[in-house]
Amino acid sequence: MLNPLYARLQLSAARLVTKYGQQGTVTRITHPDPVEGGSGTETAYPAKLVPLTYDHRYIDGTNITTADRQVYISSDGLAIVPAPGDIVTAGGVTYHIIAGDPNNYDGITNVVVIVQGRVVS
Structure with a gap:
């Protein structure tokens, strides 16, 4: 059952x-069929997002580097849930999603999606 509190938070x-x-944009690349072959397809989904720099205490150089950004993505109206392997583009910078957290407290409503994005070089 949908909890109205989480809908308001969203x-x-x-x-x-x-x-x-x-x-x-959040771009999802689907891999080609392993039997039939072909090429993978890219599908771009428009999104509203905020890329932020990680606080220095979280940067360890291995799991989180100085080039990583914490990207808050609005889940309102977003057709997919961003996941590792997807690509986020914001302000002309492209990030690979390394990890993601959909902030889904009731199991139904994603309030906001927070992902770790690593700059594509």
Whole structure:
């Protein structure tokens, strides 16, 4: 059953990301069929997001590097849940998603998706 509290939290998060963030894309690449072959397809989904620098206490140089960004992605109206292997583009910078947290407290509503993005070099 949908909890109205989490729906309100999702709308509040979407409003804040829209106010302080920017327009970007989350791109999912589907791999070709292992039997039939072919080429993978890229599908870009528009998203509102905010890339932030990690606090220095979290940067260990291995799991989180100085080039990584913590990207808050509004889940309101987003067709997919960003996951490792997807690509996020924001402000002309492209990030590979290394880890993700959909902030899903009730098992139904994703309030906001927070991902670790590593700059593509």
